[in-house]
Amino acid sequence: MTDQSVVLQDVRQGMIPAHIYNDKEIFDLEKERLFSRSWLFVAHESEVPETGDYVVRRVLEDSFIISRDEMGEIRALFNMCLHRGMQVCRAEMGNASHFRCPYHGWSYRNDGRIVGLPFHQEAFGGEEGFRKKGQTLLPAPSLGIYNGLIFISMDPDAQPLEDFLGDFKFYLDYYTKQSTDGIELRGPQRWRIKANWKIGAENFAGDMYHTPQTHTSVVEIGLFREPKAEKRKDGTTYWAGNGGGTTYKLPEGSLEDRLRYVGYPDDMIERMKEQWSQQQLDVIGKDGFMISAASLFPNMSFVHNWPRVEEDSDEVLPFISIRQWQPISENETEVLSWFAVDKNASEEYKALSYKAYLMCFGSGGMFEQDDVENWVSLTNTAAGSMARRLLLNGRMGLLENGGNVVEPLTPEQYSGPGSTRVGYSEYNQRELLLRWADHLERPARAAAQLHVGVDPVSAAPAACATETAPHTAAAVPAMMSQEA
Secondary structure, eight states, rough: OOOHHHHHHHHHTTTTEEEGGGOOHHHHHHHTTTTTTTTEEEEEEGGGTTTEEEEEEEEETEEEEEEETSOOEEEEEOOOOTOOOSSSSOOOOOOOSEEEOTTTEEEEETSSSSEEOOOHHHOOGGTTTOOTOBOOOOOOOOEEETEEEEEEOOOOOOHHHHHHHGGGGGHHHHOOOOOOEEEEEEEEEEEEEEHHHHHHHHHHHHTTTTTTHHTHHHHHHHHHSSOGGGGGGGEEEEEEETTEEEEEEOSSHHHHHHHHHOOOOHHHHHHHHHHHHHHHHHHTTTEEEEEEEEETTEEEEEEEEOOOOOOOOOBBBEEEEEEEEEEEEEEEEEEEEEEEEESSSOOHHHHHHHHHHHHHHSTTTTHHHHHHHHHHHHHHHHTSSSGGEEEOOOOOBTTTTBSSSOOOOOTTTTTTTSSSEEEEOOOOHHOOOOHHHHHHTTTOOOOEOOOSSSSSTSSSGGGTTSSSSSOOOEEEOOOOOOOO
């Protein structure tokens, strides 16, 4: 593989080699060094609310069963039979107490434990040939949950999820904890776009600058109360922990006035007041900012907006969407998009909010169509030879000498954590790419191999002992053991 040190050095200066948005070597490096150890969103607890519920989700090429076992615990199980590697669950979602491999009939409980092995004695000699007791489907190396959001990491030594999130937890609560019971999700809608995964993540992280150009028509048709898309520049960008996003500037008024302005009914406002900290309430009520789009490194994004949903009405309805940019290749991404809503909201509110989501950011949403046209064009252009000569200027907000065009807000001006500025800039996109560069320059550690059902030393056939040296460098004992 080509030495990418110069590419990463340019990225750290805010000058982005255009070809990183369509380069197979870069993508291979991302798979090896970034997605092999980052925390990645896979599901929400509301998608598996009952015992036995499951969904199947992917982390690049790896398939995982996200299940709620008989004890109510959330599991993330590698979807591969311990015998010959067949997927044991081929339905995308459902409810099951057991999963049975269709190849040779091995079966597993929904906590991963193997319970059925046809002809165990005749074919394997019983426990002396294959130790069935305690064997499980391979669990995800690391599993973490925050506000019902389920994450996994392929790194068994990953830092705790809450440490990874850092101060971004403050902003996650706006999207995922509007009442004591949290949110429920509908979806995901899934579609593929011929675009690099990083573009969407960067866009949602902080690109208010594209709104007056890309989305002018959405404002002109009256979908929003604000008459001009340029109003975005009055909001802020913020970066905290491993995530960042944008806000809208709200008109003058009390906390309640400002939440009503974006369409929240009084009963939901009362629950928000009970749930959020005073600091979180002050960002809205005192400082006058409402959270909008955001991204959590590396490939999870959020959007919060409030369009008009009924013709001939000035009333608006807020919606929240959670999405993931799932890489397929260097020039293709699968978008997974969920509608999220306060579990305790009224059925009428949920229906109207879902309608607002579909109009704007569903698979056929107006914003979605505008954005994808740009992203596909960028990716296609990045594939050519000329793109390897071009360093894109990603330094918006910085003077040539490194100084700031606009200084960060003070704690008196903004109550939330992180670095926050009013107006257009690319601080957030740079922060996202700095973390990307940090991962790509750090070699991945070789993953340990797992020997299933046998002692790795005693299992080596005697006839092979003189042919090759024992394969011990990556070997670890048998699969995680759980007593039946």
